[in-house]
Amino acid sequence: MVSFCTREHGLVQAVAQGIGKPGSSLAPAVELFTLSHLFFAEARGADRLSQARVIEPFYPLRRDMTRYGHAAVACELIVRTTEAGQRVPGLFDMLVSYLRAMQSTGNPRLLSWAFELAYLQMSGIGPAIDRCPVCGEACTGGAYVASHGGVVCGRCMPEAGPSLTISRGTVRTLGAMQHFDIDRLDRLHLAPATAEELGRLVRDHIRYHLDISLKSEKFVNGLSQWRPPPRRSAPDVEDGDGGDARDG
Numbered sequence: 126m127v128s129f130c131t132r133e134h135g136l137v138q139a140v141a142q143g144i145g146k147p148g149s150s151l152a153p154a155v156e157l158f159t160l161s162h163l164f165f166a167e168a169r170g171a172d173r174l175s176q177a178r179v180i181e182p183f184y185p186l187r188r189d190m191t192r193y194g195h196a197a198v199a200c201e202l203i204v205r206t207t208e209a210g211q212r213v214p215g216l217f218d219m220l221v222s223y224l225r226a227m228q229s230t231g232n233p234r235l236l237s238w239a240f241e242l243a244y245l246q247m248s249g250i251g252p253a254i255d256r257c258p259v260c261g262e263a264c265t266g267g268a269y270v271a272s273h274g275g276v277v278c279g280r281c282m283p284e285a286g287p288s289l290t291i292s293r294g295t296v297r298t299l300g301a302m303q304h305f306d307i308d309r310l311d312r313l314h315l316a317p318a319t320a321e322e323l324g325r326l327v328r329d330h331i332r333y334h335l336d337i338s339l340k341s342e343k344f345v346n347g348l349s350q351w352r353p354p355p356r357r358s359a360p361d362v363e364d365g366d367g368g369d370a371r372d373g
């Protein structure tokens with residue numbers, strides 16, 4: 126059983142028979158992140174993938190672990206929060222633009238956060254950014270409070286509960302990100318403090334409002350924290366070729 130994000134029918138779960146066999150004509154279309162024309166047939170109450178033609182395989186995403194991880198975050202978010210047959214207008218085209226841009230962007234993490242934010246907005250549960258969710262006044266910074274679903278202004282902060290401080294710069298960046306304009310996103314440069322605030326806001330919002338923690342996000346975070354082990358000195362033997370390489 127494979128999950129497909131489709132333009133016309135939303136999320137489709139279908140049996141893809143024989144894809145493990147050598148020479149299967151369906152197998153290339155079932156690879157992760159592949160854009161394809163798909164034909165489904167109904168058999169015994171379940172959809173079955175009957176024909177497929179690959180349009181764009183997005184190979185670079187499968188050759189780079191970081192880009193692969195960020196592409197997986199978007200797909201996992203959709204699959205885990207969408208019902209089969211549920212159609213979110215605009216989502217399919219946004220996902221294709223995202224995968225295409227993820228192949229070459231200089232800032233995969235920013236693009237991934239922007240996708241997550243835009244997806245939350247599309248689903249009607251995006252964070253309130255420019256208006257305080259408590260008093261409704263325009264807000265240029267303050268604190269993100271998950272239970273209020275957005276950035277609470279300075280006046281409402283004391284009674285708002287546990288929060289994450291959000292600077293004016295981060296509010297501006299969030300405003301620029303939420304329309305998912307790829308060209309504009311490519312020109313954005315994040316200060317380390319802004320990146321820290323943004324990452325925590327997106328993660329906290331998804332956890333609180335969707336009650337999920339993404340496995341692929343843990344994978345990406347693990348990659349960013351990974352450091353190569355310190356090199357050991359070469360072993361004191363004549364035929365030591367490759368001794369270190371095996372441990373690398």
Ligand SMILES: [Zn+2]
Nearest residue numbers: 257260278281
């Ligand atoms: Zn307020």
